[in-house]
Structures are given as C-alpha cells and as structure tokens.
Amino acid sequence: MKRMYWLIGTLLVLALLLPACAPTAAPPPAAQGQPTAAPATAAPSQPTAAPAAGKVTVTYWFPVDLGGGLAKVMDSMVAKFNGAHPNIEVKAVYTGNYDATLQKIQAGQLAGNLPDVAVVVNEHTQTLAPLGILEPLDSFVQADGGKKFTDQYFPALLLNSYLNGKMYSLPFQRSVPVLYYNKDLFDQAGISKPPETWDEMEQDAIKLTEKQGGQVSRWGIEVPLEAYNWIYYAFVYEAGGKIISDDLKTLYLDQPPAIEAMNYWNKLVNTDHVTAAYTPWAQASQDFAAQKTAMVIYSSGSQAFFRDSAKFKWSLVKIPQDKQYGVAPGGGKILMFKKDAATEKAAWEFMKWMTSPEETAFWSMNSGYIAVQPAAWDLPVMKDYAKKYPEVLVTVDQLKNAYYEPGAPNYTKVRDLLHDTTQDILSGKISVTDGLKKVTQEGNKLLSQ
C-alpha cells in the first residue's frame, strides 16, 4: 500500500513538473519564433572590458572545425590585427564547434550578451538573419566600392551571403567536397586514370572493392552521410537539378534530377555493393587513410590530414560529373551583430582584414580551407604552396561549378529530415521516390511556417 502512495506521488510530481519545463526544453525554435524579442541595440557585450579612451573593443566568437592547433593560428591572426590597428582591440573567444557556437549565440541573444563578430556555419546566415540580430553589410559594402568590393571574392562563395536581397556575411573558411583516390590501389587494379563520370566512378568502384570470404574487406568507394547532406546536394546539382526555389519556399527534391541523384547513390549501395549503406562522416577519412576504402568523397579541408596520415600515394579530383560538374560549397561565414556605430565600424574593419588576400592565404595554408579571394592565389606564398601541393588547385577549379548550399529560415529541420530519410532509403526502409516525396511534402510545410 505504501508503495502505491509513492508511485502515485511520484507520478503527480512529474506531471506537475514536466509541462512547466516544456517551453524551456526547446530553446532554439522558441527563439526563432520571436524575431521581435531580439534586442535591437544590445548593450556593450563585455561589461568587464574597460577600453582605453578612443579604443574600440570587438568581441569575436569563432568555432574550430578542422583539427587541433587551429585555435592558436586564429589567436595569432587576431594578435596581428590588433598590432596593426592601435584603435581596435579584438577579443577572440573559442566557442567549440559550429553547433556549440550557435547555442552560445542563442543563449547570448536571450541574455543580451551577443558578440560583435562571429564565424558560423554556412547555412546559419539564413537561420540567424530572420531573428533581427544581424547587421546587414550592404551600407559598409557600398561605402567600400559596392560591386567592386564584392567582386574581390569568388562569386561561388558569396552565394550563401544573402537573405531577401540583403547581404549578411562574408566568406571566411570555405571548403568543397572532392573525390580522393588511392593511386597505389588504382595501379594494382590496372586503372590508369581517376574517374571523370558517374559511370566511370561506378565501374572503378566495382573493380576496387575487395572481398574476403563473402565479407567486404575494402570498399571501392565511401560516400559518407553527414548532417549537412553535402554529397547528395553535389549529386543533385550534377544531375542538372536544384534543391530549393530562389524564394526559399519550395523544395525540388521530388523532381527527376533529385531522384536520379539518389538512385545513383542507392545503386552503389544496394545493387553494386561497393559502398556501405551508412558511413559516418568522421569514419570515412580514417578508412581512407587506413586503406579500408580506395576512394572517398570528402571535404577539401582534409588534405593536410591525408598528407600526414596516409602511407600511400593519393590525389584528388572534382567529384565525377553526370550531366555537369557541381557542388555546394560549405564551411563557415563571418558575420556582424547589431551594435553601436563605432563598434560596427571596427567590426567591419576586422571582417575585411580577416578575408583579405594575405590573411585568407595564411588561414588557407594553415587550415586547408580555400582562400576566399582569387587575388590570394596570385600571392607568391600561395603560388609556392600550389606548386608544392598541386592538388589544391582542384578545389579552386571546383568553385567554377558551384551552387547554393540550401539555407533558409527553419531549414535546419528540413536538413535533418533529408538526412534521416537518406539513411532510411539507403538501408532499404523506404523507396527512393517515396522517401524524396515525403521529404518534399513535409519540408515544404516546414519552410512555409
């Protein structure tokens, strides 16, 4: 009997507590639903910082997404900027990975504690802009020459900088997916050149897949599935398709090119058996280094890792084409939050400086990201770098066939839905057409919210 009371009591307390907690349990959607809640002009973000007279403090949040030691490189760049700008003091704060950085920004929004400048992942420009906390960059760009200013950057890397005609971010650390291949294994299999088309990629993968006693001991190719659906986007663009309409309201994932792209991937998995149904992103590069796969589609940012870790000859090419070449460049953008005029002016100086040819070249050589201005590639240091590692130029070449990496208000949910459905399709739980139809229908609903 006593136990009965306990049970009822516990349930009652839980019933009382849970609804009370529910609204706070999901901060991101709640935060996104109330763009007006954003403080238009936030108080200076660092109450502890007491700048000397005439000195402007800029708080800069940055994630590190490519390997260890980069936080130090970033600190050295910021120190160099501070040295060259006696009137500006940039305080760099490492904020974990992209997701943790977004969480910190969302918490900062509620507490009125936002940074002045931050680096966020590509699609978060479109997540944060509708909240009203970002400062559009158009007036700064105009003052610095307008089109002449934006023309300094690779056009492909500016695709994701806009929402509703306003510019919100500059490209900072960018990368594209490419095809890495193991030259030694290609030689052994008697394949003389890397694949250039989807068919060649498939045939090579069939030749390169090795089995021992019915078990695959080495995959022909690995096509990893990661949160941002990066490789699938590339396949869709190569099939001549599009992911999302220009007004960011309609998905085109039930259209023939999107279906063709998924059919191709599905064939590699379930007909040819040359790649696993599911390869986690982090595992794929390790498998390539350990020669557990002969090819892998992976981030261009991984070259330094393979240089250090692979004990065999390798190189990289553009992802083989279907009707055309195509990728959606990913990586991180640098953007500015709404602050007072003096802080914003200093923040703009900093953003310009960080993406200038010298600095973007330095960051590129240290990190493996693509230098974001063509002028950077004409610098002597960068020419030497490209002479030493000619394959880095493939990534620049890939930028000629670049398209929009989908980002829209509320797109994060669509992205997750597509990711989960891709997994279901490749593991045979749902057909290609049904799966993509489902994503399109549910996704369109999410986008119209």
Added chain:
Amino acid sequence: MGAKPLILRALTYLVLILALFPILLPIYWMIITAVKPKDEVFTFTPEWVPHTVALSNFGLAWNSAPFGHYFINSVVVTTGIIFLQLVTSTLAAYALARLRFFGRGVLFLIILSAMILPIQITFLANFVTLKNFGWLDTYQGLVIPFAASAFGTFLLRQAFLAVPPALEDAARLDRCTGLSFLWNFLVPLSRPTLLAFTLVALVAHWNDYFWPLIVTNTDAVRTLPIGLGMFIAQEVTTDWNLLMAATLFVSAPLLIAFFVAQRYFISSFMHSGLKG
C-alpha cells in the same frame, strides 16, 4: 575460514581478469595512440605496439591550448563544487532522513525528480540569472549553479536512513543530538557513501564541457575539457594522437584519485555499521 580450494581461487581470478579486460583495453589504446606518430594512427590492421614512440606528441598537445591555466581552473572549480555539494547534500540529507516536518515526503520527491532533468533544460534560465548577477565568465558562474546536488542528497539520505535508530538513542543519552550527532556519527558512518559520491561528482564536473563552454569567454577561467574540445574536428578528421595525448594528462588526476581512494574505500567498508 579455511583456504578456498585452489581451483576455485583460480576461477575467481580468471573471471576478474576477464572483467578487467574491457576496462583496461580503452586505457591501453589511449596510451599507445598518444605516443603514435600521425601516419601510424590509422592502419589497415590495428597496431597493438607502436613502431616508433613519438613523445613529442605530449609537448605538441600541451602547447595547443593554455593547458597549464586550464589545469588550475579545473582544480579550483571542481574542488569548489565538490566542497559545496558535500556540505549542502549532507545537511539536506540529514533533514530528510532524521527530522520530521510537514511536506518532507513531497520535498524529497521533488528533489528526486530534479535528478532526471538534464542540464540542457535548465541552462537558459541559469544563464540569464548569471548574466543578471554579472557572473558570466567568472569562477562563481562555474561553481554556484552546481552548489546543490539532488543525486548527492538522495544518496546520503539513504545512507543516513541505514544507520540504526538505536544509535541515535544511545547518542542522545550522551547529549549528542542534532548537528553534533550528524557530524560525530552519521558522517563518519557514511564515509563509503560520501567517498563514492565525491568520486562520481569529481568525474562529472572535471569532465563537464557544455556549461563552461557556454558561460566562459576567456582563458582566465576556462577549464580542461574546453582545451580537449579544440582537438575535435567536425568537418575533417580529428588528430587522434594529439587528442589522446591531451586526454592522458587531463584524465591522469582522475585515475590517481581513484587509485588512492580505492584502498581507503575497502577499509571504510570494513569498519562501518553496528556489531550485529
């Protein structure tokens, strides 16, 4: 108590050694990965003994972040949290276990239910509170939100309840009541529980990543896990050898704490309780 038959003892050891395996294997893998050069970390067949020992990994890892600073901060923060948790949990547990007052049962239930709330649910409210106190980016901001522990309160309440009432009656005859009884009898008798709780809390707060990352902005107060986080790469591969080297020196204090506590653990179990 006669000697156990040899075969039984051998069997016992065999089972223990087998049980040890899954525990030691990751630690062994961490150590050898920490000393491998980069091009030996990923190989087709796992290398159980590294060909070349790259001790330079430790220097590289140590210098990748201000680890010396982080070490001091971790010690200050974790010690502060554990001290406060021990005090508040002991007092709360005493009240819940030994005092009679209105609403005691309900109060205990509420504390129990607090155990199931993950930090992600309360973090925004806590964050805004800290911001209003001006405690962001301070030691207080890292310590005070964890000053009370539902788990510790629960654990100690159970331990205090297990102390027979006869002992309290005996103590009362000697005029030892209230806090004096708590300090002189309940706390010493619950030493194994206190120690176990301390170790659990030590691991939890030494390793905490999420909260320090959110509330701190400067190296002056940041803790070790943030330094470890800098090695994790989402977009490309993590430098596992450096990460493991750093993990080794970050987790060493925990391993030492367990090693030291272990002997004490056994002896305190043997001395607790009334004679039957």
